[in-house]
Amino acid sequence: MSGQVIVVDDEQAIREAVQQWLQLSGFEVRACAGATEALALVDRDYPGIVVSDVRMPGSDGLQLLDRLLALDRDLPVILVTGHGDVPMAVQALRQGAYDFIEKPFTPERLLDSVHRALEKRRLVCENRQLRQQAALKDRIEASLLGISKPMEQLRRQVLELAQTPVNVLIRGETGSGKECVARCLHDFGPRAGKPFVALNCAAIPESIFESELFGHESGAFTGAQQRRVGRIEHADGGTLFLDEVEGMPLAQQVKLLRVLQEKTLERLGSNKSIQVDLRVISAAKPDLQEEVRAGRFREDLLYRLNVAVLQIPPLRQRREDIPLLFEHFAQQAAERLGREAPPLTPGELAGLLGHDWPGNVRELINAAERHVLGLSSPAPQPAAGQSLAAQLEAFEAQCLRNALQRCRGNIAEVMALLQLPRRTLNEKMQRHGISRSDYLPAGGDDQA
Missing domain, CATH: 1.10.10 (Arc Repressor Mutant, subunit A)
Structure with a gap:
């Protein structure tokens, strides 16, 4: 079926004719003789629309309109009017009716309005679904948003791996959400109540990398005035996330391998072994096998890190998620900036869908913020x-x-x-x- 429609008319012949037209066009139709019967079929989650005559005994079409919009202000209601009711129908549009059709009308006129109303309803329901996902903080859909097959598969894989103790390597392009996936692996697993410690290996100068990762004792080197707990020790009981792990110096790769094998570490300047229990999640942009062949990454460490591999799809491979994600990020930006999020024009939506998004979700967030600020078209050239x-x-x-x-x-x-x-x-x-x-x-x- 192409969509759900409730038809309301007290005249049986007209009601059945409209129902037949719509059913022949593929719609799922419920025909009602009055307002009370129609209201029993509608709630805020009703995915379809209502087509109602204006002149009816008891509650007329305008009263039905008011009661339907009280249930859901975004529900499209199409009113069918006689010639003398046109001024009243125009007023109904101001009160929230989606459209009015003057009798006598052709099936084509009705079908055109129904198609447009159902498309609007579909978008409203999709946007509500997105907002509901974001509101449910205890569900993975709130963090990994999207309705595409690749995102459904990714969420399923994350939930499965979150319950296991294995180390995971996350592959993905810049801005695709690797840290977000790592956070979900932690938050939806048994270590959720323990620390999640993130370290960007490419952002740490090699001269302080060992201290940052393993910690140091007071006096271990010039400037080490007090003891410092390293990232690995801080992650004890929880998860250590190593972003851009390909940037880790070879000397520290050897020491990290030993920690993973023996589950102990020694702070810089100390001979005391400290027991650690942690899960390591790594993220990389390049193929680490290529890094191994180039001599920039240890093969034995790679085997420890990629017990399981998650591949994050780039945004261009899940374009059906772009409208929902853009609306979500634009709404977030609007709330943060105290502004209204302007609606997208068809041309702007086409631009979003046609762009390749080399910066992935990070670039989309930036585009949504600029759109809210009115700085540019949402899709880059x-x-x-x-x-x-x-x-x-x-x-x-x-x-x-x-x-x-x-x-x-x-x-x-x-x-x-x-x-x-x-x-x-x-x-x-x-x-x-x-x-x-x-x-x-x-x-x-x-x-x-």
């Missing part, structure tokens, strides 16, 4: 050398992915939504390397 044809191809591919996601892989619904014949749709999917099976619900069959 396409990379130099990207032709118009290439940009159009990328946008077409994303439209196909969005339609398949929305229709849960149902090809007939995708054809209707995009108004494409089967052969054309198949050719476009093949050209863009899009597989319908990636969008089927779990356990779904392979019938079109």
Whole structure:
């Protein structure tokens, strides 16, 4: 089905005719003879819309409109009016009605309004879902936001690995959220109540790296005026997160390997062994196997760190998450800055979907903040050398992915939504390397 619609009209012949038109177009329709019957079907989570006549005995369409908007101010209500009711319908628009249709009307006029209203409702429900995810602090969806298949898979992997004691290596591009994933591995596991200690290996000067990681005793070196507990010792009982682990000096790699093997460490300037119990989560941008072959990383340490590997998908591989993520970050920025988040225009949304986001989520956050401040269009300019044809191809591919996601892989619904014949749709999917099976619900069959 393409969406849910409640039709309200006291005249049975009109009610049944409208119901039939909508059902033939693929909508799931509930027909009601009056306001009371319709109100029993609607709550704040109702995913569809309401089409109601204005002139009805008892509660008329305007009273029904008021009661529906009291339940949910964002519920689209389309009013059907006689010729003499047009001034009243215009007033109803000011009160929150989505649209009004004057009798007599064609099926095409009704279908156009229903399609637009359902699209608005879908976006409202998706945005609410995102806000609900963000509000549930004890659920992983609040930290790893997204509705795409790659994000669903990542959340599932994180939850599975969070319960194990194994060390994990996280692979991902700059700005893709490696520390966020590391934090989830800690927060959703048995060490959640213990310290989570993060260290960016590429940001620590080599001269103080050993002290930073292992700690030191007073007088261990010039300037060491008092004892200092290192990051490893501070993480005892919890999790040590080594970001950009490829930047760790070779000399310290040897010492870290010994800590992982023996579960003890010695502070710089001390011969006393200190027992430590920790889980190590590492993150790297380059392939560490390549770093091993280049002699910049120890192979034996790599085997200790990558007992399990998590790959974070770049934003360009989960473009269906971009509108939801952008809305979330824009809302956060608006609350922090004390401003309203301006709505996206269709052109701006197309720009978001067509951009490759080399800076990933970090770049998207920046774009959302600039959008709230009114400093620029939310999507940066396409990379130099990207032709118009290439940009159009990328946008077409994303439209196909969005339609398949929305229709849960149902090809007939995708054809209707995009108004494409089967052969054309198949050719476009093949050209863009899009597989319908990636969008089927779990356990779904392979019938079109």
